[in-house]
Amino acid sequence: MEPTQTLARRFWTAIEPIHAVVYFAPEPLEAAKKTGLRGFWMSYFAGRVAPLGAVPAPAVEAVTYGFAPAMVARAIPDAWTFASPSAVLEARLASAPEALRHHADAAVLASAGELGDLLWEAVAGCRFDGRPLAAAWSGVPRPSDPVGALWLAATVLREHRGDGHVLAGVANGLRGVDAVLTHVATGAVTRAMMQPTRGWSDGDWTASARRLQARGLIDSGGRLTKTGGALRREVEDLTDRLAAGPVERLGSTGVERAIDLATPVSRHLIDTGVMPVPNPIGLPRP
Numbered sequence: 296m297e298p299t300q301t302l303a304r305r306f307w308t309a310i311e312p313i314h315a316v317v318y319f320a321p322e323p324l325e326a327a328k329k330t331g332l333r334g335f336w337m338s339y340f341a342g343r344v345a346p347l348g349a350v351p352a353p354a355v356e357a358v359t360y361g362f363a364p365a366m367v368a369r370a371i372p373d374a375w376t377f378a379s380p381s382a383v384l385e386a387r388l389a390s391a392p393e394a395l396r397h398h399a400d401a402a403v404l405a406s407a408g409e410l411g412d413l414l415w416e417a418v419a420g421c422r423f424d425g426r427p428l429a430a431a432w433s434g435v436p437r438p439s440d441p442v443g444a445l446w447l448a449a450t451v452l453r454e455h456r457g458d459g460h461v462l463a464g465v466a467n468g469l470r471g472v473d474a475v476l477t478h479v480a481t482g483a484v485t486r487a488m489m490q491p492t493r494g495w496s497d498g499d500w501t502a503s504a505r506r507l508q509a510r511g512l513i514d515s516g517g518r519l520t521k522t523g524g525a526l527r528r529e530v531e532d533l534t535d536r537l538a539a540g541p542v543e544r545l546g547s548t549g550v551e552r553a554i555d556l557a558t559p560v561s562r563h564l565i566d567t568g569v570m571p572v573p574n575p576i577g578l579p580r581p
Contacts, residue, residue: 298528298531298532299528299531299532301535302542302547302550303535303538303539303541303542304531304535305550305554305581306417306538306541306542306550306553306554307453307538308578309553309554309557309558309561309581310414310449310452310453310553310557310561311453311561311576312560312561312565312570312578312581313395313445313449313557313560313561313564314449314450314452315453315570315576315578316391316395316398316399316446316564316569316570317342317387317390317391317394317446318339319569319570319571320394320397320398320569321394322390322391322393322394322397323338323342323387323390323391323394324338325390326386326387326389326390326393327341327342327383327386327387327390329386330377330378330382330383330386331377331378332377332378332383333377336366336370337369337370337371337373337374337377339370340355340359340362340367340370340371340374341370341371341374341375341380342383342386342387343359343428344358344359344371344380344428344431345380345381345383345387346380346384346431346432346434346435347380347427347428347431349372349379349380350371351371351372352364352367352368352371352372355367355371356471358427358428358461360464360471360474361471361472361474361493362471362493362494363471363472363493363494363495363496365494366493366494367494384435388435388438388443388447389443391443391446391447391450392438392443392445392446395407395442395445395446395560396442398564398567398569399560399563399564400559400560400563403556403559403560403563404442404560406556406560407441407442407444407445408441409556410445410553410556410557410560411441411442411444411445411448413545413552413553413556414445414448414449414452414553415437415444415448416544416545416549417448417452417542417544417545417549417550417553418433418448418451418452418455418541419544420540420541420542420543421433421451421452421540422540423455425458425462426454426455426458426459426462427458428454428457428458429451429454429455432450432451432454433451433455452541455538455540455541456534456537456538459533459534459537459538460530460534460537462533462537463529463531463533463534463537464530466533467526467529467533468510469530470503470506472493472495472499472502472503473503473506473507474530475489475490475493475495475503476500476503476504476507476513476517477507477513477519477523477526477527477530478527478577479517480507480512480513480517480518480519480523480527481519481527483573483577484573484577485573486500488573488574492575493575504517507523512526554581557581558581561580561581562580562581565580566580
């Protein structure tokens with residue numbers, strides 16, 4: 296099942312790797328370790344939610360949705376005993392542009408100023424009702440460094456879309472693990488990739504499969520049924536509709552210009568192996 300390539304989806308596909316460099320390049324992980332955080336996943340969860348402050352595990356579980364509570368609990372709240380949210384945020388804001396400068400093509404990254412301005416204009420079109428991660432990141436001051444400003448704008452926009460994706464999944468009656476299983480059932484990602492990176496046990500997986508089969512969404516082989524395919528299309532379509540504000544703010548000409556500027560940066564990150572495809576995000580090469 297291929298989602299409809301709306302303008303909102305093409306925009307996300309083009310800019311997502313600019314944000315996601317923090318998960319795949321070594322510089323952000325090294326910077327997080329220097330704050331005292333231990334390991335990739337503690338750095339991941341603390342880094343994503345740092346603008347929210349020292350929030351407890353249940354809050355992190357809610358906003359990260361597709362991750363198993365037990366996986367979150369291994370990182371949070373312990374992370375805050377090793378490093379303060381402000382220190383984690385500072386490390387991320389410094390290391391993300393460092394990673395982009397190191398791994399992105401210098402010639403295409405020269406457009407960071409113009410692209411950043413476009414993305415910040417798109418941010419001005421965001422609404423943050425029911426979107427705690429995006430709202431928190433939107434409150435982080437815009438850096439004076441154009442590459443840092445570009446990364447932060449891309450981050451606000453991806454968390455705005457991500458929060459909307461959670462809303463779409465919940466609105467369609469999916470628990471976090473159910474969202475992961477139905478994503479696997481589309482064929483875009485594999486169980487071998489998603490189960491360990493999202494922390495669900497075999498028991499969790501089996502219980503979700505039974506629940507989804509009872510709803511008529513997947514068959515006994517774990518494939519989407521016609522009903523399941525329609526539900527996944529609705530989740531993706533609703534995600535795009537909820538991400539329409541930034542696109543409307545830029546207008547089609549502005550969005551196309553942003554896509555034209557972002558795509559070479561993102562393709563370089565993918566083609567040089569910094570960001571793998573396939574990946575747990577489910578992001579294709581733009």
